[in-house]
Amino acid sequence: MPESTESTRSTATESIEIDGIEMVRLLGPQDRLLTRLEHEHPDVTVAVRGNLVSLSGPEEDVRVAGRLVRELVDLVRQGTHLSQTEVGEGSRILRQDSSRSLADAIGEVILTSKGKSIRAKTEGQRAYVEAIEDHTIVFGIGPAGTGKTYLAMAKAVQALHRKEVNRIILTRPAVEAGERLGFLPGTLTDKIDPYLRPLYDALNEMMDPELLPKLLATGVVEVAPLAYMRGRTLNDSFIVLDEAQNTTPEQMKMFLTRLGFGSKMVVTGDATQVDLPAGTSGLQVAQHVLRRIDDIHFSHLTSADVVRHTLVGAIVDAYTEHDQRQMAREARRPQQQHRGRR
Numbered sequence: 409m410p411e412s413t414e415s416t417r418s419t420a421t422e423s424i425e426i427d428g429i430e431m432v433r434l435l436g437p438q439d440r441l442l443t444r445l446e447h448e449h450p451d452v453t454v455a456v457r458g459n460l461v462s463l464s465g466p467e468e469d470v471r472v473a474g475r476l477v478r479e480l481v482d483l484v485r486q487g488t489h490l491s492q493t494e495v496g497e498g499s500r501i502l503r504q505d506s507s508r509s510l511a512d513a514i515g516e517v518i519l520t521s522k523g524k525s526i527r528a529k530t531e532g533q534r535a536y537v538e539a540i541e542d543h544t545i546v547f548g549i550g551p552a553g554t555g556k557t558y559l560a561m562a563k564a565v566q567a568l569h570r571k572e573v574n575r576i577i578l579t580r581p582a583v584e585a586g587e588r589l590g591f592l593p594g595t596l597t598d599k600i601d602p603y604l605r606p607l608y609d610a611l612n613e614m615m616d617p618e619l620l621p622k623l624l625a626t627g628v629v630e631v632a633p634l635a636y637m638r639g640r641t642l643n644d645s646f647i648v649l650d651e652a653q654n655t656t657p658e659q660m661k662m663f664l665t666r667l668g669f670g671s672k673m674v675v676t677g678d679a680t681q682v683d684l685p686a687g688t689s690g691l692q693v694a695q696h697v698l699r700r701i702d703d704i705h706f707s708h709l710t711s712a713d714v715v716r717h718t719l720v721g722a723i724v725d726a727y728t729e730h731d732q733r734q735m736a737r738e739a740r741r742p743q744q745q746h747r748g749r750r
Contacts (some may be wrong), residue, residue: 420467422474423460426481431459434477436491441480445493447497449473472502479510486517487525493715497530506549518562519569521614526562530670533559533685540674545664547652547694548676550709551728556676557650558610563674564646565614568628570711573646573671574629578607578651581634581659604631607650634659643668651676652691661688 426434433454435442446454452465452473454645461477464469477500480490498510507741510674515737518537520527528534533555539546540563548556564576584602608631615629623629634655649655652675660675677691698704711725 418467419465420470421462421464422470423462424474424481425459426461427461430481430484431456433490434480440492441490441495444495445473445476448496451541471621472499474675475511476502482511486511487520488517488527489524491529491715495530501531514562518559518566519614526558526614528559528744529715530713532709533715536707536709537563539705540672543703544671545673545675545704547691547704547706548674548709549679549691549695549706551680551711554709555713555715556709557606557648560648560674561610562614564648567646567672574644575646576629577645577647578604578611578629578631578650579634579637579647579663580604580607581654586741601715603633603743607631634663637663637666637740640666642666642671644670647671647673649673649675650677653679653689653737654681654684655690656687656717657683657690660694664694675690682726
């Protein structure tokens with residue numbers, strides 16, 4: 409009787425002991441991180457009893473899953489608040505290169521605020537953060553939820569703490585996203601506050617809430633509409649322009665030429681969410697005009713770098729696919745009309 413050619417995969421079991429608080433942070437709300445771990449390693453059975461995480465299944469799969477759990481625990485100990493992104497990205501990184509640690513792959517902690525570490529969560533984000541470190545002007549371009557503005561502001565606060573700059577300037581164009589806010593009551597400051605509120609919210613997460621009002625009052629931190637930048641030269645500053653897809657080409661040129669000595673600029677935007685009533689986005693023009701200039705870097709983030717709810721990445725992909733189909737239909741329309749006239 410011929411010998412069977414089927415090879416049996418060897419199985420293994422591994423138990424990892426984790427401190428109680430670290431276990432809670434590792435599992436996440438409603439054990440979502442545990443669910444993501446099981447999704448990433450479907451052949452591995454994961455059981456949690458007390459302070460023990462037990463893994464069983466094919467030997468190689470258990471080895472990778474076990475290392476992932478230990479790497480995630482290390483991030484928790486460093487103050488990182490885990491999300492499903494770290495689980496998915498960590499699994500992918502360790503499969504590709506078993507010699508790399510997850511902490512090295514996603515980069516160092518940028519800031520520690522209110523007991524929470526702020527750091528890149530994906531390799532795309534790590535490359536973006538490194539580009540900010542290495543270049544004078546960086547464009548962070550990508551869909552919603554990829555951390556473009558949040559990481560730029562974290563780098564700005566870090567630069568201020570290190571005394572690399574004397575002030576932080578955060579700005580964005582005052583363009584409504586499909587709503588009309590111009591008839592709101594109040595002073596000019598009251599009217600523009602809704603546009604700038606997301607920047608204030610992020611600052612409050614990153615800085616001492618008692619210190620921030622003083623920094624705002626003294627001008628060390630400035631949050632202002634883009635129109636307020638005209639005519640200024642910004643020296644020794646870290647400047648972040650948010651929602652840059654809503655600038656006109658003239659506004660983008662005006663902003664970039666505010667750059668002074670000892671300063672750094674980060675421009676963030678999503679080319680798929682232009683709210684301009686008409687005309688060309690300054691962000692799109694800048695990508696074409698400035699792409700060959702040294703010390704200006706364009707970082708492109710994708711749905712793989714989305715760090716909000718996992719549905720956000722799926723939504724981004726669905727809209728991107730829809731836009732591509734729409735563009736293809738519009739490209740075919742003139743050809744069909746031409747054939748019809750013939």
